[in-house]
Amino acid sequence: MEIDIRKEAGATVATMKGRLDAVTAPEYESRINSVVEGGETLLVIDFERLDYISSAGLRGLLVTAKLLKAKQGKVRFANVRGAVKEVFDISGFGSIFQMDDSVAASLAALTDH
Amino acid sequence: MTHDTKRFAAIIANLDAVSAFVEECADRFGLDAGKKFGVLLALEEVFVNICHYAYPDGAGDAKITCIDDNGLFVLEISDEGRPFDVLSRPDPDTTLDIEERPIGGLGIHLVRRLSDGASYQRQGGQNILRMEFKR
Numbered sequence A: 001m002e003i004d005i006r007k008e009a010g011a012t013v014a015t016m017k018g019r020l021d022a023v024t025a026p027e028y029e030s031r032i033n034s035v036v037e038g039g040e041t042l043l044v045i046d047f048e049r050l051d052y053i054s055s056a057g058l059r060g061l062l063v064t065a066k067l068l069k070a071k072q073g074k075v076r077f078a079n080v081r082g083a084v085k086e087v088f089d090i091s092g093f094g095s096i097f098q099m100d101d102s103v104a105a106s107l108a109a110l111t112d113h
Numbered sequence B: 001m002t003h004d005t006k007r008f009a010a011i012i013a014n015l016d017a018v019s020a021f022v023e024e025c026a027d028r029f030g031l032d033a034g035k036k037f038g039v040l041l042a043l044e045e046v047f048v049n050i051c052h053y054a055y056p057d058g059a060g061d062a063k064i065t066c067i068d069d070n071g072l073f074v075l076e077i078s079d080e081g082r083p084f085d086v087l088s089r090p091d092p093d094t095t096l097d098i099e100e101r102p103i104g105g106l107g108i109h110l111v112r113r114l115s116d117g118a119s120y121q122r123q124g125g126q127n128i129l130r131m132e133f134k135r
Helices: A025-037 A055-071 A082-091 A103-111 B012-028 B033-053 B107-114
Strands: A002-008 A011-020 A043-052 A074-078 A099-100 B002-009 B062-070 B070-080 B118-122 B126-134
Touching: A002 A025, A002 A043, A002 A074, A011 A025, A011 A055, A011 A103, A011 B033, A025 A043, A025 A055, A043 A055, A043 A082, A043 A103, A055 A074, A055 A082, A055 B033, A074 A103, A099 A103, A099 B070, B002 B012, B012 B033, B012 B062, B033 B062, B033 B107, B033 B126
Parallel strands: A011 A043, A043 A074, A074 A099
Antiparallel strands: A002 A011, B002 B062, B062 B070, B070 B126, B118 B126
């Protein structure tokens, strides 16, 4: 898995590529959680190039969301599609997270208010 | 009916090798990409569970068997750890919001939903989990 983290339009955009599984989830958690602990409250996670996610990955996403919620922050997910979307739907994550069709749409939704 | 079996040390670092073995079997047995995704995900959930819980007092193996049974692709995963029926765990409440959602408990829910049938047996000192996938 690769994670690219960049600042864009007043938020942080994290682009994930490859597999978010039991092997890679600890790296995801340490990278993303350090962004949140560094004070970021607006986060977009881009799933466009992520082609696999397991419960270990879902757990990591939930931890991120809980951390942000505790700091009155917000996270939106962009480009959740295909098999990854199916895993979200089966686990009920599809209805607890805010999802958008593009990073631009996620950024607009986060910074509009 | 053909099958292929391999043993792996039950450690998370072996996940890539375990997945590669099952993926190779799935390709050889002619499983389509959508079904293969479900098989590999169910595999990870069960294998990781074994790594975490089967051998609290030390090291052990997981034995992975792929069976090509006409209309079915069967994945059988066994360990020699403490007796534990992972299917006896209740399903998590998937309707809870972010604050109430417990961390974890989703893996077996995914196994139940992605397979077309799962059963547990304790036999000869082994936990044997059998998952069937329709083509």
